[in-house]
Amino acid sequence: MTNSLRHILLRxxxxxxxxxxxxxxxxxxxxPLIPVLAVRMGASLGLSGLIASTMVIGQLVGNLPASWLVARAGERIAMLVAAGVALLGVLxxxxxxxxxxxAVAVFVVGFAAATFGLARHSFMTTRVPFAFRARALALIGGSHRLGRFAGPFLAAGLVAATGDPLSAVWAFAxxxxxxxxxxxxxxxPERVVPLPAPSEAGSGVGSARPAAGQGGSGAGAAAAAARGSSGIIGAVRAHGSALWRVGGSAAILSGLRAVKDVLLPLWGVSIGLDPAGVALVMGLSGTIDFALFYLGGQITDRFGRMWAALPPTIAMALSFFxxxxxxxxxxxxPWLIASAVVIGIGNGLSSGIILTLGADLAPREEPAPFLGAWRTLVDFGGAVIPLGVSAIAIASLxxxxxxxxxxxxxGAAGFARWIPRFLPTVAP
Structure with a gap:
């Protein structure tokens, strides 16, 4: 780790x-306790699952207003607002x-999470130099993984100690x-981490090179569209080509990550594993995922975005086949265990790549609107693909x-086709 990278990460x-x-x-x-609380209040199992899903819906809906808040109030204020709104949801x-x-309260928690995540993403897009952007964002992915890994254990310990599921809700507060x-x-952070020089910051999609045969329609058209409108709609108009192509592939990767949390446990149950065995398989996959997150960032920075996007996606495709x-x-x-291990490796080595691709493509001057659209698309993939797979699983796992x-x-074909067009291979 270079001194400049260590300096920025510590700050x-x-x-x-x-x-x-x-x-x-x-x-x-x-x-994990939302369905429990809903059932205690008289909800059926189906309704309790629907109430729990309102958090994902809130995050999807929240990305768009979050971009407005971040662009106008700044990342730090937006994160404080998100924490306050989430606290209202928890209450x-x-x-x-x-x-x-x-259900409304759970929706509000998801809505606030969108603002928190977008503010963090926007800040790192503008403040972290391109040369080690992926490693810095991979650490965000690792921090997220650590929280996801430890959170259920915290809830289990608190509920076991107090006998009250609400103790975990108080812990979130x-x-x-x-x-x-x-x-x-x-x-x-906006004071202690200065803006990098233009030569270190990399280029957003507004200056991405056009495809062959398009002449000067790439950067010029994007800049003209950006001047013509602002906000989410302006970002989509100016940078829609990269957003739908690279973002669509990233949405598929997001969906794959969400699917494994649904499909692997179902698979374990269907082939006769007991709950402890299912938990061990998921724990093994998650441990490998967490162990490799920083290596994924190193690969991305040193060898290019393609190496952290394409091979992991192909590996996950082969695992599901x-x-x-x-x-x-x-x-x-044994096939389930091997597949879970390979999926864990793919998830770990692709850690931070969705954040990094969004940061690379976002216009440097005002990244929040583009990132709001990017995160909405990615979150949509993470929500819809598991739902579609669950529907198919009713007929045949x-x-x-x-x-x-x-x-x-x-998704792999999309990465192979569009990353070389819109993104540089390695840091400048």
Missing amino acids: MAPSMYGPTILYTLGQSALM GVLFAPSLGVL GCLVLTALLVGFAPD ALALTHDSPAAV PLAAGAVGLVAVL
Whole structure:
């Protein structure tokens, strides 16, 4: 790790990485207990699952207004606002008098998470030099993974100690207060991390080279469109080509990451594993994923974005195809373990790549509107693909795994086609 990279990471730790761990830790402690709380209030299993899903819906909806807030108030204020709004949502969960209020409160928590994530992404897009942007963003991915890994254990410990599921909700409230204190009282990251020189910052999509045969329609058209309008709509008009192509592939990768959390447990149950065995398989995959996150950032910075996007996506495609062909095999359990390991490797080595691609493509002058559109598209993929796979799984689990493999092939083809067009191979 170079001295300049270490210097920037240490300066960002109190206001970026620490708050990310705390926020994700609290949110991940809350999420498994939402269905429990809903059932205690009289909801059916189906309705409790629907209430839990409102958090994902809130995050999808929240990306667009989040871009407006970040562009006008700045990243630090936006993160403080997000923590405050999330705390209101948590209080709604704690004191909800009805299932309707509970659903709204969970929606608000997801809505606030969108603003928190976008503010963090926008800051690092503008402040981290291109040469080690992927490693800095991979650490964001690693911080998020750490919070997701530890959050359910925190919830389990608190519920076991107190006998009350609401104890985990109070823990999230405490995490939000600590997050706000870190963001509010740590040195202002916008002051301690200066803007990099233009030669170090890299280029946004506004200056991406046009495809062959397009002449001067790339940068010039993007800049003209950007001048013609502003906000999310202006960002989509100016940079829609890269957004839909590279962003669409990133949305598929996001969907693959979400699918494995649904499909692998279902697969374990269907081939006869007990709950402990399913948990061990998921834990093994998650441990490998977490162990490799920084290596993924190093690969991205040193060898180019393609190496952290294409091989992991292909590896996950092959893993899902292997599952589809081995469900009724006598070696179904070893195949599941091997597939879970390969998926964990793919997830780990692609850590931070979605954030990095969005940061690379975002216009440097005002990245928040583009990143809002980018994150909406990526989150949409992460929400819709698992729903589609779950619907197919009702008919056939192997068919669902094969469908995921085909979707992964589409994502890999998109990365192979569009990353070379819109992004430089390595840091300048």
